[in-house]
Amino acid sequence: MPSRRHAIASDLRDRITTGQLKPGDRLPSETQLADQYKVSTATLRSALAALQGEGLIEKLHGKGNFVRRSLRRITYIGGGHARDLRSAPDTALHITVRTTKIRAHGHLTSLLRVSAGSPLTEFLCLSYEAETPHSLARIYIPHDLAPAATPNNPRPQEASASFAALHPDSAEVRETVNARLPTPQEASTLRISTALAVLAITRVTADEATGRVVEAALLVLPGDRADAVFTTNHTIDEGQTER
Amino acid sequence: MPSRRHAIASDLRDRITTGQLKPGDRLPSETQLADQYKVSTATLRSALAALQGEGLIEKLHGKGNFVRRSLRRITYIGGGHARDLRSAPDTALHITVRTTKIRAHGHLTSLLRVSAGSPLTEFLCLSYEAETPHSLARIYIPHDLAPAATPNNPRPQEASASFAALHPDSAEVRETVNARLPTPQEASTLRISTALAVLAITRVTADEATGRVVEAALLVLPGDRADAVFTTNHTIDEGQTER
DNA sequence: CAGTGGTCTAGACCACGCG
């Protein structure tokens, strides 16, 4: 027997996918919906939570629940390209970078193949598109390989993309992709719900000649507006992503 | 101010990551925990739900909540290899395949670059490891390119992997990776919670010479036990995945 | 201010696992 919340979620899901409710539309308030379906607000909210997880609706505190305008805005392009983040062409993208010197610990040691305590430079990058956080990256580079001067303002778009671009020719890139829910911290920095899945990419770049790991990057992208694309043949022709 | 459930989740998270609670351990019952933290059961359960989403605990109806034994068992290997699913070496993997003839519709038409109504063969694959569903794949192939005989029993391991292996030389593979929560249907076929993120991979294989799309595959892997790996240099040396 | 979603309570009852 389907539970009440599943039934409600299905009903609303149908209304959305059939176009009866259109992108941008506001749903009736939760109390109204609860009355309509004759359930308590808690039950109704759990149905909405499911739809939110599927990326069908968006909850805005104090305003209402809205049918999502389905735009996947950013595309992560695998394979260690210089610019590995793409967003909608007409939107401004800016990045904040915080640089810290740390010492290798935990799984960083195995990722970078260094011994515990090795000096590393950590770049904590947050990319925004029109004030909305879009991606979170923690990039670790052995201290002696880090860019000498910490650039404060030099073409942030470039800085964002990939420090691996510093090693363009002889780099071997290995990307491990994973889906999970965000940690509370990640959710708040990306300003997303904790119920929204994120794409977690661990990218390790090694120098082909020496085998030395020159960069490890931990990227977190909101699942509802990010895709990662990998192609054997590196000609990327701006593919469409439909729902 | 952190909410009660966040505080509780954090506390339990710490106990798990510090090893105070070990993999396989059973947590106290929800009513006991609710008493300890002096919250209602609903609040406590929402804290546990967060941990479940992070893959830290596993809920078993009628038995209890358990600290997850962290085993990422399957690794999807990108780049259109013949065998693109790897699991733990000593476990039996078997696959069920259901073949259906359908006609192109919706986004399938744009994926396969065919006109609506074109005849397609759909392979609905479900891979199991020791009775536990592991991955779900919907593979679409233009009807005239589909294997002539539908093999009923021929080395299911091979059949699973990739029909693209039929076009080994001149294939260009484009994989789009996405993180989201499963649809209720996917959750029940994979026997996972709807709160557990899945890795959704859309793989399109095209013949390099003709440019014709020879296969489109929609793969769904449970985020808690699957990773996808992409390497520029295709030597894969069984990397470790730690938490 | 009124209206919205967010958090939380203190219960009730159901469904599952196991002895």
Added chain:
DNA sequence: GCGTGGTCTAGACCACTGT
């Protein structure tokens, strides 16, 4: 049957958004 988690209720109160 008993203990477990799963669903649900009918409220209360808080926090945010708008006017």
